[in-house]
Amino acid sequence: MDELESAAWLSLVGLTELLPPSLDAQLQTDAQLTHFEFQVLSTLRFAPEQTVQSKDLAASTNSTLPRLSHVVTRLEQRGLVRKLPCPTDRRATNVQLSDDGRRIVIRATGGHIDHVRRLVIDRLDRDELAALAKIGTTLNRALDPSDRFARHIRDAD
Amino acid sequence: MDELESAAWLSLVGLTELLPPSLDAQLQTDAQLTHFEFQVLSTLRFAPEQTVQSKDLAASTNSTLPRLSHVVTRLEQRGLVRKLPCPTDRRATNVQLSDDGRRIVIRATGGHIDHVRRLVIDRLDRDELAALAKIGTTLNRALDPSDRFARHIRDAD
């Protein structure tokens, strides 16, 4: 690897190690949510009926079904979501945002966006944002060929 | 957030969620190492005497001292590193790469670099690499003002 390749790679590794803890910390102190929980709630918030089937929720949040199952169980215990049996497929469960959950996620979103702006968006100019979007898309496609991820936060983030 | 900002942000979040598992998976199957363990061993490999003090090793690998302590304990049990008392400060411990550890990390490096190339480097042109390096540096500085991270893999990665 030459200088440029190495610099690009190291900076990318740095990002993947530093960014997630920063997001978790902000959301944890401001809203008692992990970033993953926030993603789950945000996805539900913008879904029709505030309801999404577990399998699809897992795909949207780029998680596995076991992981989601655990998290949804905890969120349900906190009263932020409900689990409903799916009427058309009795194996499936639909996850629905509760009123409490809706209030929580709405209140959390503002501060989270502020944080993302201060940390990332506002530090890059338009050209850099465009470059990042393009590079990110390319690499995400390589990392996740099924490309199921991340069509969710959209209006939230 | 407008379209461009949102696209950049989502692609960045995607990267931070997809890249680390990919690195861990490759290193785990090819060398029975987590990416973090690989970083530790790589750092030691290029240090004078193959030895680094725990505190500095923690800083170089962007980890906390407790985390490093646990990992070094495991690596020592596997015979890949040694813990030596520091001669000049009796509180400190120096971590040294063993011969086995050296062989392991050297054997692991080639495959790891191949993986990184296939996944990232080879998918970007020179302009994109330069943009990524610049953006990454900017954001890393925002995320980690002390900037202690990532002066290590250098020749390895």
Place this chain on the structure above:
DNA sequence: TCGACTTGGTTGTCGCTGCAACTAAGTTAG
């Protein structure tokens, strides 16, 4: 229509990391 296979989901266990508490060694002010 019945057996084999697939799909949706849950549960249990294990391993790793964060955090707080703690020990030990070094440093500094009086």
Place this chain on the structure above:
DNA sequence: CTAACTTAGTTGCAGCGACAACCAAGTCGA
């Protein structure tokens, strides 16, 4: 010199995520 403080490191516990095993429901072929 010694009491207060800081620094280096370890340990124990708790929480989360991966994985495998499992159950239940749906599908499909003969």
